[in-house]
Amino acid sequence: MSQPYSCAAIPDDSDTHSGVSNAKLGVWLFLASEIMLFATLFTSYIVLRMASPSWPWGWDVLNVPLATLNTVILITSSVTIVMAYVKAYDKNKAGFQMWMAATLLLSLGFLVVKGFEYGHEFALGIGPHTSVFYAIYFTMTGLHGLHILGGIAVNGGLLYMSGVEAHWENPLFLGRVEGAGLYWHFVDIVWIFLFPALYLL
Amino acid sequence: MSSSHDASPDPHRPNVALYVKVFAALMVLTLITVAISKLHLPRHQAIGLGLFVALIKAALVGALFMHLWGENKLVHNMLFLTVAGAAILVLPMIDFMMVARKVTSPADVAAQHPNEGGEGKHVEIRKSAKKGN
Numbered sequence: 001m002s003q004p005y006s007c008a009a010i011p012d013d014s015d016t017h018s019g020v021s022n023a024k025l026g027v028w029l030f031l032a033s034e035i036m037l038f039a040t041l042f043t044s045y046i047v048l049r050m051a052s053p054s055w056p057w058g059w060d061v062l063n064v065p066l067a068t069l070n071t072v073i074l075i076t077s078s079v080t081i082v083m084a085y086v087k088a089y090d091k092n093k094a095g096f097q098m099w100m101a102a103t104l105l106l107s108l109g110f111l112v113v114k115g116f117e118y119g120h121e122f123a124l125g126i127g128p129h130t131s132v133f134y135a136i137y138f139t140m141t142g143l144h145g146l147h148i149l150g151g152i153a154v155n156g157g158l159l160y161m162s163g164v165e166a167h168w169e170n171p172l173f174l175g176r177v178e179g180a181g182l183y184w185h186f187v188d189i190v191w192i193f194l195f196p197a198l199y200l201l
Numbered sequence: 202m203s204s205s206h207d208a209s210p211d212p213h214r215p216n217v218a219l220y221v222k223v224f225a226a227l228m229v230l231t232l233i234t235v236a237i238s239k240l241h242l243p244r245h246q247a248i249g250l251g252l253f254v255a256l257i258k259a260a261l262v263g264a265l266f267m268h269l270w271g272e273n274k275l276v277h278n279m280l281f282l283t284v285a286g287a288a289i290l291v292l293p294m295i296d297f298m299m300v301a302r303k304v305t306s307p308a309d310v311a312a313q314h315p316n317e318g319g320e321g322k323h324v325e326i327r328k329s330a331k332k333g334n
Contacts, residue, residue: 019273019274020276024276025276028279032280032282035283035284035287036287039287039290040290046291046295046298047294047295050299058238059238059239064235064238068231068235072231075227075228075231078262079220079221079224082215082266083220085215086215086217086220089215181266181267185262185266188262188266189259189262189263192255192258192259192262193252196234196238196251196252196255197252200235200238200247201248
């Protein structure tokens, strides 16, 4: 018997015993693959760092104040997206749109700050070719930046969808907002480790 | 079965007050992370402390923003498998690097072979062994 697509949690007494909606399970499986992706990158970072005779201190070669500002921006955006979820849960359209728009503005702010940082480095002739440190720095922050772009696309799509009344009638909408929130928090967690690993320690 | 229309509070409703507290905690922990890096501790101590604070921050985001605290057992098991899989990939590599680095460092080689004069001595031994043949 096939498993129909469902927006509701599968009850514990059913054959699957999952108790999780299909959408949420799918998002968590996707995040599991993302964990593996970043785990391999962090392993590369550790191996390269340990094998290197010297490793620069972030304060000497990177812009730590800008990275700290980006950390504050990303943590704040984690709160704004969770507030957007609260408003979607309450079916408060205006509240959802306000918090989701704030999340999008903060995400764009993160990219602007990051772009400014990259621009300054490129202007100095620094790139991934400069050293092993910069190679792993640009790879990891670049991939993280791509994830931010993906989050902006999804969150922007949800903000656009929220303007259509029919989506608020659809019980799948809340699951989509929750899934987008899970992804965004994951991106935040990756930065929580990237920031000290590359900039501070 | 309870309904969302009950007068009793909805147990699944997100807790806004908790989110604000977590936000404040994350900001304080971010400042602590930056402060640790400016303390000029020995590097391994700074790395250990910094990663410990990062772990606390990640746990707060995961447990409370991502609602892993009280999440379904299936999700917990899946994440456990993922982390275990990542550890299987990562830990042996790090262990190998630590052992390789220790064994090949000049100071360690000298400590393990106090009666040998380094690489030159090894070459001499090999040359004399060849002549003997």
